Amino acid sequence: MSQNLESLTVETVFSRWPFAQQHLAEAGLADIADKPEATLSELLDAGQLEILGNFISVMEDFLGTKDEKVHEVTILGGRAKDGSDEPVRELTVSVGDVVCIVGPTGSGKSRLLADIEWVARGDTPTGRHVRVNGEVPGDKWRFSSEHKLVAQLSQNMNFVMDLSVEEFLNLHAESRQVGDPEEKIKRIWNWANELAGEPFALDTPVTSLSGGQSRALMIADTAVLSASPVVLIDEIENAGIDRQQALDILIREEKIVLMATHDPILALMGDKRVIIKSGAMQKVIEPSEKEKANLTELRAMDEKLMGLRHRLRMGERLDEI
Amino acid sequence: MRFVTVSGPPSSGKTAVIIKTLEHLQKAGQKVGVVKFDCLFTDDDELFRKNGIIVRKGLAGALCPDHYFVSNVEECVQWGLQEGLDVLVSESAGLCNRCSPHIREVLALCVIDNLSGIGTPKKIGPMLKAADVVVITKGDIVSQAEREVFAARVHMVNTKARLLHVNGITGQGSFELSTLWTEAEDTATVEGKKLRFSMPAALCSYCLGETRIGSDYQMGNVRKIDLDLPTGFKTDGAPGASE
Secondary structure, three states, X not given: OHHHHOOOEHHHHHHHXXXXXXXXXXXXXXXXXXXXXXXXXXXXXXXXXXXHHHHHHHHHHHHOOXXXXXXXXXXXXXXXXXXXXXXXXXXXXXXXXXXXXXXXXXXXXXXXXXXXXXXXXXXXXXXXXXXXXXXXXXXHHHHOOOOOOEEEEEOOOEOOOOOEHHHHHHHHHHHHOOOOHHHHHHHHHHHHHHHHOOOOOOOOEHHHOOHHHHHHHHHHHHHHHOOOOEEEEEOOOXXXXXXXXXHHHHHHOOOEEEEEOOOHHHHHHOOEEEEEEOOEEEEEEOOOHHHHHHHHHHHHHHHHHHHHHHHHHOOOOOOOO | OEEEEEEEOOOOOHHHHHHHHHHHHHXXXXXXXXXXXXXXXXXXXXXXXXXXXXXXXXXXXXXXXXXXXXXXXXXXXXXXXXXXXXXXXXXXXXXXXXXXXXXXXXXXXXXXXXXXXXXXXXXXOHHHHOOOEEEEEOOOOEOHHHHHHHHXXXXXXXXXXXXXXXXXXXXXXXXXXXHHHOOOOEOOOOOOOOEOXXXXXXXXXXXXXXXXXXXXXXXEOOOOOOOOOOOOOOOOOOOOOOO
């Protein structure tokens, strides 16, 4: 960790390790608190950085609060299918980010996501490197059941266990050994009901939930109970759930959200859009002001379609739309 | 030659995982081969052949498939060397859940699928417990929660194994698995090496072809379920029947 302290800002260091501020004050460096935006390398020399790094590790060991939380994931560009350099050399996604990945079939979307999941170290066909919190991550992210970097949600997934919603969530909470499972289960259930629009009970068998209810429960459960900091969403556009709210829930639970989607509403809801072609990240763009304005119109169209669906369900004719 | 033993319950995706994983090694110019063990029938050898993999199959027939495996494994290694293989894989189905073909100092892999139910990791015992690498398949069709619960159950049975998710259809995860295979130890022979777990024992009249049912026909290594039957019960007649 000490080798990466230098690139962090004073503000970040103080928020992550509050005890660092006092340590620096005692070392006669109290005034660095006045420059929250500056990085440590601009303010401290190598010796001071090393001492601070050691102090942080000792404190973490002592407090038992070793920071396992993932704040950001960085992808360092590798090469395209033809061997040329990948145009995007570095992409960092942080907690709360929603990133869309777009590109035709076979363009390399899956490989990009696989590189993240496998925390590539230049040892995959793309030669990409992945950093977790700016560091070269250890093997635990590759092989342990507790530390999988990526959780996945896709249209093809189903519940296969013969359990009620409550039993099911209990089982998941138990396997994760989380504190206060009852509160978490209630939270998941409430959120899932809000997302789905058609409520279900805690004693409903998971296998008899509708498509929308299943998807809603999967999203709420992944947000609250999954160990993985990155959530990959693959084609949930037709799921019949409140997509904006689904993203809000994932962001609120401090997930990094990646979406492989060509749904215009979802794509414009993202903070960034990664364009993939020929096995490489070509560009990273942000939604333009015009696009954001169009989002309002797209939502209105979407609501109109939803309204028509509802009328069909109620047995009405669609002579007037 | 690197040697990998692959085991797993029937239909868990062993063959698909092996084909997808070997594909990456073939691309890297390695010569790869498989010995497929099965009981009565298999046409998986055709699948391997179609993918440019040199293959031999062994059908156990009337023998316990596990005993058949261990009686032939050294010959398989010698065959692999003779063919000049860089990587040899043995595939055997854990048909009785008590099976475990894993050999000390030989990379041991167990393939198990998300659909098999969360009780399965405990049920299949030794072939999972003694594996170095556990591959979980069919993760693309169950929920994230079920994947996590299943992986946790696997972890409870085998805390040391490296756990990987591989999709046998798309091959997702197979590249990653192939990197572990290239790390397998170089094997010139398995002569004198030990199994990680003893084979299921059997030496009774049925092993020798007996087909009739009843205590009178049972000899050798026989054990009875405790069912609290009244004394004097004979398994080959009505309760309390006496001669």
